[in-house]
Amino acid sequence: MLIRKIIVTVLFGLSLLISFPINATEKEKDKVLLSILKYVLTQGHYHPQEMDDAFSEDVFNDFINKLDSSKRYFLQSDIDEFSKYKTLIDDQIKNEDLTFFFLVHDRFIQRFNESKIYYEEILATEFNFDKKEILDVNYENKKYATNKTQLIQNWLKQLKFSTLSRIHDKITDEEDKKKEDETYQVKSFKELEVISREATLSNMNDFYERMDELTSSDWFSTFVNCITEDFDPHTTYLDPSLKKRFDISMAGKLEGIGARLMKKNDYTKVSEIISGGPAWKQGELEPEDLITKVAQGDEEPVDIVGMRLDDAIEYIKGKKGTEVKLTVKKIDGTVKVISIIRDVVELDETFVKSSIVKKENKTFGVINLPKFYIDFDEKNYRNSATDMEQEIERLKEENIEGLVIDLRNNGGGSLKTAIEITGLFIDKGPVVQVKYRDENAKVKSDEDSKVVWDGPLVVLVNEMSASASEIFAAAMQDYGRAIVIGGKQTYGKGTVQSVLDLNRYTNLKEDLGALKMTIQKFYRINGGSTQLEGVKSDIIIPSRYSYMEIGERDLPKALQFDKVPQATYNLWNYYKNFDKVINNSKKRISTNSQFKLIDENAKWLKKSQDDTIIYLSYEDYKNDLESHKSESEKYESIYDYSTNLTYSSPNYEQAIIKTDEGLAEKRERWHKNLKKDIYMEEALNVVSELKIKPSHLLVKN
Structure with a gap:
């Protein structure tokens, strides 16, 4: 009852402050949404943030990072231009001013369209996989490119890595075919390089086609979540499509693999395996796994490194009974392909x-x-x-x-x-x-x-x-x-969250979605x-x-x-x-020797997790994978353990x-x-x- 009372009080107060046109333009709708969220968050959140310059800077950094986490679109000159708004976003939110959002959004779309030329030109030329170079996928301390030449170099390394991982997979496939059939003619490295590069190009074309379908409203939802998530990580804006998915999942009817996913740097990370779901039953996918590729059955896998989380999820989810193959980087650094048959969560397995x-x-x-x-x-x-x-x-x-x-x-x-x-x-x-x-x-x-x-x-x-x-x-x-x-x-x-349907409090015809907001905190009986x-x-x-x-x-x-x-x-x-x-x-x-081995393994896993370097010469890449695999074999007896x-x-x-x-x-x-x-x-x-x-x-x- 108290939760309902708080929510009703907040939104009743909101209804006294603002009224909206029934047929709003897209920009007017965004302003309405901003007004509602500003009021609800400051009046209803358990620990509301002061919308000040520090808050503004957090939103600034989060939004740019969400658009370009791998720093391969924006130039340093873009960031310099955006920076004049670094401490003004709080004021813009209060005044329903969308200047910062549209400046960054429009520039991102411009840079995004320019990058189509980069990847097409790069993938038209054979890669040199003898060259000794690396890619560091920890982008936090990476600097933005100062010119387009540097930007293209960043793109080259990303695309080279995507192609390299495909070549390695295909070489393994070729070796397996040869073992099964001695008469099989193994394709040369040069042939596989061409096939893999073409596959990377196809993957990029598909990715850009999906990105082109996103509207300004989709990007505005990203901006809004940079505001909500500055209050705490569980306070999230659910745009209309996401709210629909949320409602379905709460009813236990969502078909997929049964795993919760989150973004970590350029990767899609598994944060939780749902009991009774397909991934839980299959048993190989684990929290902290990083999903790098997704294949529908025997189709060519799609590289999802650097992809928005929502888009990655679209590839992973699917109809009941269909197969999805996930290429994952385990926490020990090894790479594994996991096949999961999509299904609904079996409720009896949660009992x-x-x-x-x-x-x-x-x-x-x-x-x-x-x-x-x-x-x-x-x-x-x-x-x-x-x-x-x-x-x-x-x-x-x-x-x-x-x-x-x-x-x-x-x-x-x-x-x-x-x-x-x-x-x-x-x-x-x-x-x-x-x-x-x-x-x-x-x-x-x-x-x-x-x-x-x-x-x-x-x-x-x-x-x-x-x-x-x-x-x-x-x-x-x-x-x-x-x-x-x-x-x-x-x-x-x-903490405890409550979901507010924002449509109940406006006279707009357009769907505004919902807000999942933290409103309570738990404490032990000892006070902690x-x-x-x-x-x-x-x-x-x-x-x-x-x-x-x-x-x-x-x-x-x-x-x-x-x-x-x-x-x-x-x-x-x-x-x-x-x-x-x-x-x-x-x-x-x-x-206990087994527990000692588990502890040693845990220390090695932490070391592997902190390693963000990817080798871009084929020999170094292969040797690095084999080294991780060899090291992980030292701990295989952990999984062979059996009690009496x-x-x-x-x-x-x-x-x-x-x-x-x-x-x-x-x-x-x-x-x-x-x-x-x-x-x-x-x-x-x-x-x-x-x-x-x-x-x-x-x-x-």
Whole structure:
């Protein structure tokens, strides 16, 4: 109710300030949009930015970077000309003045059209792949070209790299064909160079054709997002087409690969894999992978390096049942082609599931919760809280002696269910604190004194456990109810967004889209925020992300960590060896050769991630790839690891599996992965050691 009240108040105030013509021109519509956003952001955002000279400079830099992140369109003279507006954009926004936008936009279109000549002329001539030269794809400190000769040189290196990667792929294909058929006549390097250069030209023609379809309104949306994202990375303007995609994805009907993507320098980066989606089921695509090429089935791949994120997504998404092949640069520097069959997200794979595991003649339960799900529109629709309670009751029937809840890669979801699930493990009490702008934090509590499980409990997390996952894990940690085990910290998203349909507040016929805006912040019951710092594990286990900046703290303009007063709550305090178990686990991890290898691998991965140099001579390029591949092979035993644990479905599910081949296959795949899971193995070691004080009465079955 309070969220709605804030939104209505903001937009009612806005309606008193401005009125608009029904049939607005494109420029008038943009001014209307700017007025609405300016008011809503300053009046409704959780932590509004002062629209001053510093804000103006941020928007200036962000907009130019979004248009030309690889610095291959604008000249330094263009930047010098734009710079007179560096501290004036805030004033222009307040006055509905679009001078800066149109100056930069028009110049970009001019430079963009000029570049068509560059790439066509460059690709008409054979490349010299014996020449020793490099391309640095970290463009942050790169200077703009001072003249067109330098600009053409930048283009030459970019196109040479695109062609070089194709040649390498084709040489590999030729070698494979020769192995299959000894009579096959392998094409020469010169022939493959021509074919690859022609493919690069075709790719560029397609790219420019798509870019030519973009309107001034599309580019204005980019400018607007430079304004909104200066408030925080989760406050985003959704133009009409993007809003439509957002609505479809929220309904779970978007067909594609099931991955969230973001822009990083010139690359399209995988930020999250959606549980139950095609990429999740296929298993090879991972967060931090950089997608460099996209192919539709067996068609020639399209190079998406340097492409706008929206355009890259258009190539990646597609109809259910179609194949997309992604060429990705892994975090270890190796290049891999991943084939994914597009599909819709399987909702049942986002639901709670459990497994029984035997360890030293004792029985333990494992519950996997991929998402805190709920459907507010359907009263009888299953939700994660009721499903979790039912699953625990079923596990108790099998006399489990401890429980591990797996929240790895759980990106969050419903706050309501996070509070209710917390209540399954504690007597009634505070779970989380929620704060609106300029108000004191309000405590959200579990009001039900019923405790469904009061035995040993471990919560397993990783760097991708976010939002509602962090609320639950933090509550379990603050109460001392569970041991949290995983990476150094969870994702660190402690903010809440609400989507405002901007069309409700104007009389324009044109669609204005929507604004996704941060309006709240979460705090633990101990007073600390989960923002940026996430939940720090009681037991830290090395992972491939150990030394990487990953999560909320890696996002520009993320809101800061802060504290509110601690809520009143009582520690659970029924473990008799809590600290000893933690220390035992730390000792095991520090002496475990597999964990040592994982830690060494993580250090090497960080080093590889920081390497932005690409070699443009064929021999150096090939040797660099082979070097990365050879280095990565040192760590292959990480993936060959297997435990001596055996996992099985609980009794109630055994009967269902006999008649449901699809479910049987899914559970078999899950149990196979669990058996190879060293993190789950250590979580079970921990839960098996936890002892409850004799004075504590256990919940009866």
